[in-house]
Amino acid sequence: MIAEHFPHKAKDIPYESLFQAANDIMLLADANNTIVEANECAVNTYGWPRQELLGRPIDSLRSPRGRFDFPVDMENLRLRxxxxxxxxxxxxxxxxxPVEVSASLIDDTRGGLLLKIVRDISERKAFEAQIHELAYFDPVTRLANRQLFVDRLTQAIALSRRDGLPLTLLLIGFPDLRRYAFLEEGAKNLSKEAAKRLLDSIRAEDSVGRISDGEFALLLHADARGAERVATQILARFADPFPFGDKEVIVECDIGIACYPDDGRSSEDLLSAALVALLPALSEKGSTYNFHTPCLGRSAHRRLEIETHLRRALTQGELFLHYQPQIDVVTGRMVSVEALMRWQHPVWGWVSPAEFIPVAEDCGLIDSLGNWALETALGDASLWRDQGVDLRVAVNLSAIQLRDPHLLVRIRRCLDRHGLAASALEIEVTESTAMRDVIDALTHLHDFTDAGIHLAIDDFGTGYSSLASLKNIRVGLLKLDASFVSGLPEDAENAAIAAAIIRMADALGARTLAEGVETREQFDWLRAQGCHLAQGWLFARALPAVEIPALFHRNFLTSL
Incomplete structure (x- = not known):
């Protein structure tokens, strides 16, 4: 009883009655944090019989999450x-x-008691959550309202500025929602369905908000091309009819797109730019989207076109491999060829690899293109061998392909299908690709060399390399990038770099190949420096497979 703990005050005030009658939870604990007394409110709230509640550690009343909250510091209690x-x-x-706790240290005859007055604040927290919901979320769709969305946009801009990541804002107008506003319940249902379709169109890291009755906004961590892809998906989703009472209606959807930082560097500027882009779209008949910066829109549209047509090109026979001879600088003979992908579109004509290869890497087509190139190149090498033309063929691998754990298995199967030894194939990876994920890259590249496949590092000197890593890779060929060959031998800086790379390759036990050789002066200088192989327009452009056998016995030195 209370009187037992405060015998010197028991006659002055009816502590027992006050303690038990309190509307808040009242708990007394001893110096070991063991509950020694609890009032009726505590027994009724926690649901333990009194005899089980007494003797429990007082912190055991906290939930698992609550045990990480503010600890009761006995020293602080003694001071404060x-x-x-x-x-x-x-x-x-x-x-x-949730509870609010007042903890006090009370002196008694035995040295001290901890008094906790605990108040259940569930109703207050629910009210605060309701206020927060009303302040930051749209009451109809439960999406972020304008205030919260602008706050998220401001934070995203700060992160994008710091990390250099792409960011786009889509402002989406629904003129039909205003048209149905007089039918309050029907307009709410249309807004809810619109919110659901927008949420289905974005990723978890993106954000969507309702910033006015007829306008929604999307915050995308994507560039202009990614924004156009999402805009296209949204228009496709909104092409389906919306349920509206006992019938269905089509809701027009127009989108204005603004990109950070080209169209604005603050949340206000981006919203203004997106609105400027949206207005022409709203004036057009039917659903559409529009970029604030026309050049970005044209670029994104072009990339989307390339992706769409490239998927078809794979099945329609529009892709080809051309082969550029690689010449031994001492004998003048062609000893190998590099496979280079070409695309001839039925309407556009020849499309540059510099334009469609990056798109293929972005949209996930590079693996399919790589498999096709490998199969085609080894098939052509097999046909050449049947004609007495024994050439090694070099095929490029992208960083994405290099991450495939089954890559070597697929390459071996392809070699077996065409009856070729592993030495007939040379895998080319760029310097940046080889060094990007060094540990994973080393594993794959070791597997290639262990299997007898030759390995070349392309565009050497333009990326970043660890000499130790290059040594561990056991690379067979370093390809001197054309940018260092250009201007030789007059360009002293390029000459110094090229000579250093050739000497370094020799030290690593690798050969060197110079790319982009176009003049006799370049060739003579490279040969004098000890370069082993050369390729470029001085000898031949990239040619169709059928033209390669005719060059096999040619001595290219005699025609220089």
Missing amino acids: GQQFFETEHQTADGRRF
């Missing part, structure tokens, strides 16, 4: 006398509820 904090408690049956 009282602590106030919020945490979470739980009942005997596991129900959790």
